[in-house]
Structure formats: structure tokens, C-alpha cells
Amino acid sequence: MICIAVILLLGVLYVASNLFVPLAIALIAYLTLRPIVARLCGLGLSQVAATAIVIFAFFTMTAVVATVLYGPLQTWLAEAPESVNRLREKVDQVAEPLATVERAETQLSKATAGVRDDTTEVTVSVEKPSIIDPSYLINQTGHVLAFIAAIGVLTFFMLTNGDDVLNRILNVLPDGGRRKKVLQTLAEIQNSVGTYLGQITMINIGLGVAVTLVMWAVGMPTPYLWGAMATLFNFVPYLGPIAGTAIVLVAAGTEFDSFGRALLTAVAFWATTAVEGQFVTPAILGRTLKVGSLVVLVAVAFWGFMWGLPGVLLSVPLLIVMRQVFARFDETYPIAVVLGEYPCRPGDDCEPVKEDEPIAETV
Numbered sequence: 001m002i003c004i005a006v007i008l009l010l011g012v013l014y015v016a017s018n019l020f021v022p023l024a025i026a027l028i029a030y031l032t033l034r035p036i037v038a039r040l041c042g043l044g045l046s047q048v049a050a051t052a053i054v055i056f057a058f059f060t061m062t063a064v065v066a067t068v069l070y071g072p073l074q075t076w077l078a079e080a081p082e083s084v085n086r087l088r089e090k091v092d093q094v095a096e097p098l099a100t101v102e103r104a105e106t107q108l109s110k111a112t113a114g115v116r117d118d119t120t121e122v123t124v125s126v127e128k129p130s131i132i133d134p135s136y137l138i139n140q141t142g143h144v145l146a147f148i149a150a151i152g153v154l155t156f157f158m159l160t161n162g163d164d165v166l167n168r169i170l171n172v173l174p175d176g177g178r179r180k181k182v183l184q185t186l187a188e189i190q191n192s193v194g195t196y197l198g199q200i201t202m203i204n205i206g207l208g209v210a211v212t213l214v215m216w217a218v219g220m221p222t223p224y225l226w227g228a229m230a231t232l233f234n235f236v237p238y239l240g241p242i243a244g245t246a247i248v249l250v251a252a253g254t255e256f257d258s259f260g261r262a263l264l265t266a267v268a269f270w271a272t273t274a275v276e277g278q279f280v281t282p283a284i285l286g287r288t289l290k291v292g293s294l295v296v297l298v299a300v301a302f303w304g305f306m307w308g309l310p311g312v313l314l315s316v317p318l319l320i321v322m323r324q325v326f327a328r329f330d331e332t333y334p335i336a337v338v339l340g341e342y343p344c345r346p347g348d349d350c351e352p353v354k355e356d357e358p359i360a361e362t363v
Contacts, residue, residue, distance in 0.1 A: 014306050021310050022147060026154035028317050030162065032197040033058065034190060037159050051159040059152060065228060072222040076251065185328055193324045197317060199284060204234045207276045214272050218265050220248075221255060230273060236316055238293050239300055241273035295319070295339060 013020055033054050040050035166186065173179040212227030220226060226248060233240035249266035256262050299319045303311035319339060326336035337343050344350040 010306070017307050021307050021314075022150045022154060024307075024314055024318065025151050025310070026158060028197065028314065028321070029058075029151065029155045030158040031190065031194040031321070032201060033155070033159060034162075034194045035198055048160050051156055054159070055152060055156050069225055069228055072225045076222075076225070189325055189328055193321050196320060196324070200235075200281075203276070203281055203284060204231045206280075207231060207234055207273065210276070211269060211272050214268050215248075215265075218268055219256075220252060220265055226251075226269065230269070232313070234273065234276070235313055236296070236300060237277065238296055241270060241277065244273065245270040 036054050037047065037050045040053065041047055045053070166183075170179045170183055173182065208227040208231030210227075211230040212223045215223035215226045226244075229247065230241075230244055233244040236243075245266050248269045249262060252262035252265035253259060256265070296316060296319070299315040300312055303315040303318065305311070307314070323336050323339040323341055326332035326339065327341045333341070333345075
């Protein structure tokens with residue numbers, strides 16, 4: 001029965017993705033912004049006023065960033081096919097010795113193809129390639145704006161009425177002691193998840209600022225574009241920095257004459273993200289972000305299959321939310337351990353397996 005229920009739940013999440021994707025994003029935003037709203041309420045503001053201020057500030061910052069990035073991003077997407085071709089030419093120059101074999105094969109093909117007497121004139125028309133069709137982009141603008149508006153409305157009502165709905169649900173429980181325990185558990189989950197998401201968001205914004213400065217120092221055009229990309233991609237550990245490095249390599253290869261300089265630019269981008277991942281985040285969050293690479297890959301593949309690109313970006317935040325929730329209950333704590341939680345709870349007498357020790361040696 002449990003397996004059937006899980007399969008049916010996954011089927012509903014897949015079929016109704018247009019409904020659940022905005023809900024998931026609004027939930028992540030709610031958990032991230034809730035500590036800020038709570039602090040503003042502590043200063044004497046009402047919950048509605050505090051929520052309105054936070055939502056307005058958040059969407060204002062998002063609109064400003066989107067407006068600043070729209071021009072450079074549109075230009076880069078329009079020139080991307082030609083840029084890739086120029087990068088390929090530079091790579092071919094570096095790999096010139098290997099191209100000798102290909103030229104020899106081409107000459108051999110011409111020699112064995114023969115000559116036709118009935119030559120016919122052929123007219124070839126080449127259109128400039130484009131990654132995104134402009135008409136498609138215009139048609140999708142309304143859907144994107146409606147999607148953003150739905151997320152904003154859902155987040156606003158979650159922040160203003162979420163606690164009230166929770167209290168009404170708890171009133172259904174007949175036992176007052178049990179009701180208090182459930183309320184305390186849910187409050188701990190909200191605080192821990194909200195604090196984590198807020199911290200990781202600030203860390204990623206700081207990484208974006210650092211990447212912007214590094215790209216400016218190496219002479220990369222529109223450095224703030226690559227800083228914004230680093231902020232967004234860093235929500236997906238391991239895969240995000242790798243994808244960002246590949247994109248920077250392609251972009252730098254089209255801007256600089258030397259392929260070596262483009263490679264050094266990509267290395268500078270990767271080194272900045274590596275310093276953040278190896279030193280900054282562990283120093284601030286400790287073991288909170290201790291998630292295995294295999295678990296991240298599975299989560300990215302699963303949510304990417306379920307919800308596409310939004311699922312890829314939401315995969316790790318959803319994974320952290322699930323781990324924090326599972327870790328609060330004894331029955332689901334083993335699942336939280338698999339997702340990256342520390343095997344031994346505080347005060348427990350246990351000796352976990354060392355992470356760098358092979359299973360065969362442990363057995």
C-alpha cells in the first residue's frame with residue numbers, strides 16, 4: 001500500500017507539474033523569507049505590512065537584476081552559434097596535428113568518388129542560426145509573467161496566513177499535549193529550513209559578487225552577467241559550477257584571440273566557485289550542506305525528469321527541506337541519514353562508519 005501510494009503521488013506530481021512547480025517555488029521562498037518577516041514583526045510591524053515590505057523588496061531587486069541582465073543575455077544568445085563556431089576554429093588551431101588525418105581522409109574520398117559529367121548548378125541559401133526563436137520568446141513572455149505573479153501571490157499569502165492555517169489544522173487534534181508537540185516540531189522545521197535557505201542564498205549572492213570581480217579583473221565583458229549565472233547555478237552543487245565553467249569557457253573563447261587566455265578565464269571562474277564550496281560554505285554552515293555527490297546527481301536527475309529545468313534548480317533546496325523534515329522524526333531519521341544527515345544524534349552512543357574507509361575494510 002505504501003509503494004502504491006508513493007507511485008500515485010509521483011504520478012500526480014508529474015502530471016500536475018504546472019500546479020506544483022509554482023507551489024514548490026513559493027514554499028522555498030516562504031521558508032527563505034519567513035525569518036526576515038519574523039524579525040520585522042519583532043520590530044512592531046504587523047505581519048501583513050512586514051510581508052508586503054519583504055515581497056516588494058524581493059521583486060524589486062529581481063526586476064532590477066533582470067532588466068540589467070536582459071540586454072547582455074539577449075546579445076549573447078543571438079551571437080552564440082557564431083561564437084561557438086569561432087571557438088571551434090581556435091580549438092582546431094590548437095589541435096592542428098590531429099586535423100591532418102581528417103584532411104587525408106577527405107582527399108581520399110575525393111579521389112575515389114569519381115567525376116560526374118552532368119553537373120548541375122545548385123543554389124544554397126544559409127540563414128543565420130539562432131538558439132531561441134524571437135516569436136517563441138514573445139509568445140512565452142505572458143506565460144512567464146503570469147508564472148511569476150502566481151509565485152508572488154502564493155508566497156504573500158503563505159507568509160501572511162501560513163501560521164493561521166497551521167493553527168487551524170492543529171485544532172483538529174483532540175489532545176492538547178500532542179498538539180503542542182506537533183506545533184513545536186513544525187516551528188523547529190520552519191526555523192531550521194528557513195535559516196539554512198537564507199544563509200545559502202546569501203552565500204550564493206556573495207559568490208556572484210566575487211565572480212563578478214574576478215571576471216572584471218580578467219577582462220571578461222559584462223562581468224555581472226557571469227556573476228548572476230554563478231549565483232543561480234550554485235544552488236545545484238557539483239553540477240552547477242561545472243556547467244558554469246563550461247559556459248564561461250565558450251564565452252571567453254569567442255571574446256579573446258588566444259585559446260589559452262580563454263582557458264585561464266574558465267579556470268579563474270572554477271577556482272572562485274571551488275574556494276566557496278571548499279572553505280566558505282563549510283565554515284558557515286558546517287555539516288548542514290553535507291550532501292553526497294551521488295545523492296545530488298540522483299536528485300537533479302529525478303526532479304529534472306519530473307519538472308524540467310525548474311526541477312533541476314529546485315532539486316537541492318527540496319532535498320535539503322526533505323532531509324531537515326525527515327531528521328525531526330524518529331521513524332524517518334534513517335532516510336535523513338541517507339540524504340546526508342549525521343548518523344549519530346547528539347547524545348547517542350554510536351560509532352559511524354568513516355567516510356573515507358571502504359566498505360570491505362569496515363566489514
